Amino acid sequence: MGDQKIHRILMVSDFFYPNFGGVENHIYYLSQCLLKLGHKVVVMTHAYGNRSGVRYMTGGLKVYYVPWRPFFMQNTLPTIYGTLPIIRTILIREKITIVHGHQAFSTLCHEALMHARTMGYKVVFTDHSLYGFSDVGSIHMNKVLQFTLADVSQAICVSHTSKENTVLRSGLPPEKVFVIPNAVDTAMFKPAMERPSRDEIIIVVISRLVYRKGADLLVEVIPEVCSLHPNVRFVIGGDGPKRVRLEEMREKHSLQDRVEMLGAVPHAQVRSVLVSGHIFLNSSLTEAFCIAILEAASCGLLTVSTRVGGVPEVLPDDMVVLAEPDPDDMVQAIQKAITMLPKLIHKSCTLE
Amino acid sequence: MDISRNGSPSPAYPKWTKVVYGGMQPGYNDNYTDESFLEGMIMNANVVKRDMLKVMQDSVSISQYLCIVSLVVLVWAFTLRSNLDENSLFFIDVSLLGSGFLILLFSEEMHSLNLLHYVLNISFFTTGLYVLAPIYQTLTRSISSDTIWAVSASLLMLHLFLHDYSESMVRAAGALKNPTLTSCISLNASVVASVFIASCLPSRLHVFAIMLFSLQVFLFAPLVTYCIKKYSFRLYLFFSLSLMVVTLAFVYTLHRLLFVLLLSLLVFVTMVCPYWLIRIQQYKFKINGPWDEAKLCFDITD
Numbered sequence: 001m002g003d004q005k006i007h008r009i010l011m012v013s014d015f016f017y018p019n020f021g022g023v024e025n026h027i028y029y030l031s032q033c034l035l036k037l038g039h040k041v042v043v044m045t046h047a048y049g050n051r052s053g054v055r056y057m058t059g060g061l062k063v064y065y066v067p068w069r070p071f072f073m074q075n076t077l078p079t080i081y082g083t084l085p086i087i088r089t090i091l092i093r094e095k096i097t098i099v100h101g102h103q104a105f106s107t108l109c110h111e112a113l114m115h116a117r118t119m120g121y122k123v124v125f126t127d128h129s130l131y132g133f134s135d136v137g138s139i140h141m142n143k144v145l146q147f148t149l150a151d152v153s154q155a156i157c158v159s160h161t162s163k164e165n166t167v168l169r170s171g172l173p174p175e176k177v178f179v180i181p182n183a184v185d186t187a188m189f190k191p192a193m194e195r196p197s198r199d200e201i202i203i204v205v206i207s208r209l210v211y212r213k214g215a216d217l218l219v220e221v222i223p224e225v226c227s228l229h230p231n232v233r234f235v236i237g238g239d240g241p242k243r244v245r246l247e248e249m250r251e252k253h254s255l256q257d258r259v260e261m262l263g264a265v266p267h268a269q270v271r272s273v274l275v276s277g278h279i280f281l282n283s284s285l286t287e288a289f290c291i292a293i294l295e296a297a298s299c300g301l302l303t304v305s306t307r308v309g310g311v312p313e314v315l316p317d318d319m320v321v322l323a324e325p326d327p328d329d330m331v332q333a334i335q336k337a338i339t340m341l342p343k344l345i346h347k348s349c350t351l352e
Numbered sequence: 353m354d355i356s357r358n359g360s361p362s363p364a365y366p367k368w369t370k371v372v373y374g375g376m377q378p379g380y381n382d383n384y385t386d387e388s389f390l391e392g393m394i395m396n397a398n399v400v401k402r403d404m405l406k407v408m409q410d411s412v413s414i415s416q417y418l419c420i421v422s423l424v425v426l427v428w429a430f431t432l433r434s435n436l437d438e439n440s441l442f443f444i445d446v447s448l449l450g451s452g453f454l455i456l457l458f459s460e461e462m463h464s465l466n467l468l469h470y471v472l473n474i475s476f477f478t479t480g481l482y483v484l485a486p487i488y489q490t491l492t493r494s495i496s497s498d499t500i501w502a503v504s505a506s507l508l509m510l511h512l513f514l515h516d517y518s519e520s521m522v523r524a525a526g527a528l529k530n531p532t533l534t535s536c537i538s539l540n541a542s543v544v545a546s547v548f549i550a551s552c553l554p555s556r557l558h559v560f561a562i563m564l565f566s567l568q569v570f571l572f573a574p575l576v577t578y579c580i581k582k583y584s585f586r587l588y589l590f591f592s593l594s595l596m597v598v599t600l601a602f603v604y605t606l607h608r609l610l611f612v613l614l615l616s617l618l619v620f621v622t623m624v625c626p627y628w629l630i631r632i633q634q635y636k637f638k639i640n641g642p643w644d645e646a647k648l649c650f651d652i653t654d
Contacts, residue, residue: 130643160370164390165643174389178382181372212645216652286645289372308646313372325646 008040008095012112013102014075016045016063020267022291023103023128026182028057035059042094044087046076046108064090068108078107080114087115100124104131104169105141110148117151125149126156127166130288130309142169156180158289159310165288181314182289184298191300192275201229201338204277204301206237206265206292207284214283214306215242220327221283222246223253225334232338233258237265237273274299279337285325287311293320304337306330392642399636407626409589413577414517415621416592419599420573421512422614424566426602428549431562441561448568449474452576459583478564485560492551500548507545511570514538542570 011031015023031041036059043063052067066086068076076083090096099116101109104127117123125148132138149155149170155177157163163177196202203225207213219242222234236246236259243261250259265273274280280296282305290311293303297319305311306325314320321340323333365379368386376382427444430436457467492500516535546566550559581588596618604611 130645132644133639159372161392161642164393164641168390168393168639168641174385175383179372180382214646216648216650220650285648286643288643306646309643310372313370316371316373326649 006039007034007097009034009042009098009100010090010094010096010112010116011041011043011100011102012045012106012109013043014046014070014106014108015103016043017057018048018051019074022182022289025267025291026126026128027102028061029183029185031061032059035061040094042090042096044090044108044112046070046074062094066108073105075105075107078111080111083108083111084115087112088119091116091119091121096121098122098124100126102126103128104145104166105129110144113148113152122153123151124154124156125152126158127162128158128288130162130165130286131169133169145170152176154178158182159313161310161313162288182291182294184291184295186298189271189274189295189298196276196278200231200233201279201341202233202235202277203279203281203304203334204235204237204274204296205281205283206270206273206296207282209236209238209240209242209246211242212285213238213240214285214325215240215246217283217285217306217325217327217330218281219245219249221281221330221334222259223249223255224327224331226253226255226258228331228335229338233260235260235262235273235277237262237270239264270295271299274301277301278341279304279334281334282306282311283325283330284308284311290314302337302340304330304333390641394640396636396638397640399633399638402630402633404626404630407629408622409585411622411626412589412592413581415618416577416595417515417517417574418512418614418617418621419592419595420569420577421508422599422603423595424546424569425508426599426606427565428546428562429606431558432549432552438555438557438561441558441565445561445564445568448565452568452572455576456579459579481563481567482560485556485563488547488550488563489553489556489559490551492548497552500552504545504548507541507548511538511542511545514541516574539570543567546570 009031011027013023013027015021016027017024027043031043034041041061043061045063045065046068047065052065055063055065057063066083068083071077091099096116099112099121101113101123102125103109109125113123113125131141133142146169149172152172153176155166155170155172157166157177157179158181160179163174163179166172167174167177205218207215209215218236225232226234234255243263246259247261250256250261262273274296278301280293280301280303282290282293282296282303284290284306285308287306287309290305290309293305293311294314296303297315303315303320305320305322307322308325312322321333321337323329366377368377368380368384370386370388377384427436427441431441453467453470514534515538516532543566546563550563550566553559553562577588577591580591600611600615600618603614
């Protein structure tokens with residue numbers, strides 16, 4: 001580790017601001033931390049709407065919005081050699097020493113890794129999600145991954161489960177793959193100054209309301225919990241195709257006054273939503289790391305989560321209640337969390 | 353680069369655990385690979401071991417349907433060659449309809465009310481077809497018959513390719529599942545093919561008779577064979593085998609080369625393909641593990 005050496009790093013991914021999600025966040029914060037250490041960081045992504053060209057972000061982070069239009073799920077059209085000229089120009093102009101690609105299904109990342117490697121640069125790849133092996137999409141993706149990662153210097157995964165997955169998919173030797181978990185900015189996610197009242201228990205859900213995030217599980221779980229515990233309220237932040245189903249469920253069981261739907265919550269306001277609750281509920285069906293439960297725990301909430309992917313590795317047992325992704329088990333887990341609650345609150349009161 | 357392979361743990365350090373909280377575990381690098389690595393991986397978890405006889409029996413439904421379609425094509429060919437006149441066609445229609453109903457009655461134990469309903473529907477359908485027959489007859493007058501044969505042949509290929517061999521498309525009363533898109537396309541392809549062929553025929557009655565015949569077979573043959581299969585598998589096997597023999601005999605009278613082709617196709621479907629499937633089973637390699645997306649254990653009703 002030459003700690004005196006200043007690196008010039010190019011981050012490449014199709015996913016970056018103004019798009020929003022775990023990967024975008026990760027790239028941004030990683031870049032900020034590297035900038036603070038004195039390294040030079042440049043981000044390369046594709047154009048978003050009319051945002052194209054070069055922009056500067058906080059801390060002098062230079063972002064290239066390459067004028068390639070996304071064609072499918074924010075991905076650029078894979079052309080293999082189409083992006084070579086611009087990648088080469090950026091690599092040479094910015095005197096890059098390391099190329100860091102993010103996310104396995106970003107085509108821009110794969111192309112950049114390939115071109116950078118042929119130009120002799122050192123290349124690092126971070127995998128943020130889990131993939132299966134049996135459906136057509138995954139088989140195709142895994143072939144592409146094997147091809148581009150064949151010569152990668154190091155790979156980073158966010159959890160041990162993710163490492164196992166990546167090693168199997170890409171055929172990299174396990175010792176080339178490092179596990180570096182995601183992190184949250186605890187200065188941003190800190191508990192409320194005063195505890196939320198104990199008259200009613202508020203369960204917070206913040207996630208995109210899509211199938212993969214288990215929105216259908218919520219539809220089954222929420223009415224059950226509401227009927228078992230009259231003093232429980234739900235606050236649901238997030239938007240997506242499954243929102244209609246949740247609203248239907250709310251109408252059907254007349255829970256309008258007990259289930260609050262906030263719609264999409266901007267990241268800056270996530271903390272204020274989190275601190276209003278006692279329990280955070282995550283119902284994902286697949287998750288490599290799950291930064292959401294880490295943010296919730298950082299805000300002082302007890303978390304209930306499905307036992308999928310890398311989730312069991314994220315938090316110690318006294319901070320999370322895990323359940324199988326099945327409605328009955330999740331209801332039980334929430335009940336267990338509710339019984340754990342008073343103790344937790346009491347403990348923190350005595351500490352103060 | 354200092355990648356110590358499997359950063360050998362000294363006894364002073366606590367045992368490595370599979371968690372990512374609490375920072376780096378002392379004594380272990382970030383790329384440390386424990387013995388428990390890939391412990392959760394399961395290979396070929398729910399792979400069914402198949403046996404030859406079972407697969408061969410299952411493949412019978414495919415070869416049987418191939419024979420049914422060949423019989424339809426035979427009837428078309430004989431009618432176009434004027435070996436079959438409209439009276440014998442009507443006789444075939446009525447006897448097929450009657451025997452189909454009888455089979456349904458015996459195997460399904462239908463109520464009389466339901467039967468009346470069926471009879472009404474069939475009569476409406478037949479009248480409609482009779483009224484439309486003149487239109488069908490003149491539909492493709494300006495198109496050469498070679499084109500029509502070529503198009504019909506490709507449509508039938510499509511039909512056979514997309515046909516749902518496991519179940520019947522026309523459901524018995526109270527069936528739950530909706531037909532899939534592919535089986536709908538398959539059925540429509542067969543209907544279009546029969547319209548095309550019917551439009552080459554000389555008289556209106558011919559057109560009516562042949563349309564009725566083809567629609568009866570394409571719509572209801574899968575249902576009838578399905579009912580037989582449900583009633584008794586032995587009977588079904590016997591029925592299929594006799595159907596194959598009859599078809600082969602008729603094809604033999606039509607054309608030698610076609611006979612050889614059909615025979616080899618049937619052998620391929622019932623003998624070679626099952627053997628092939630069992631041979632390639634040993635290469636099956638399916639990986640499951642903790643990274644798999646969880647399946648919901650309840651139905652989502654959107």
